[in-house]
Amino acid sequence: MPKKMSVKKILELDNSGMSGRDIAITLSTSRDSVAFVLALAQKLDLTWDKIKDKVEAEIYHKFFPDKFRYCHGICAC
Numbered sequence: 001m002p003k004k005m006s007v008k009k010i011l012e013l014d015n016s017g018m019s020g021r022d023i024a025i026t027l028s029t030s031r032d033s034v035a036f037v038l039a040l041a042q043k044l045d046l047t048w049d050k051i052k053d054k055v056e057a058e059i060y061h062k063f064f065p066d067k068f069r070y071c072h073g074i075c076a077c
Contacts, residue, residue, distance in 0.1 A: 005029050007063050008056045010037045015048035037063065 006027060013023045020038065024031040040063055041047070051059050060067075 005033055005037070006056060007037055007041075008051060008054075008059050010034055011041055011046070011048045011051060011059075014038055 009027060010023055013026065014020075018026070020034045021031055023029075024034045027034075044062065046059075046062065
């Protein structure tokens with residue numbers, strides 16, 4: 001199973017001014033994955049300021065609702 005990418009970290013690094021290529025290298029993920037997350041964030045109107053106080057699982061669920069279950073932090077699913 002592929003590892004779950006850190007959507008929150010991608011948005012944080014993008015907000016800091018880091019290039020997509022540098023984000024991919026830093027997080028050991030593909031540039032295509034970084035570009036996909038950034039494009040989807042723009043489409044969903046999710047900026048760093050809007051998600052910085054949310055937990056990773058909640059953010060990931062907004063981006064990929066069918067991939068992993070999110071249960072509002074009540075259980076460890």
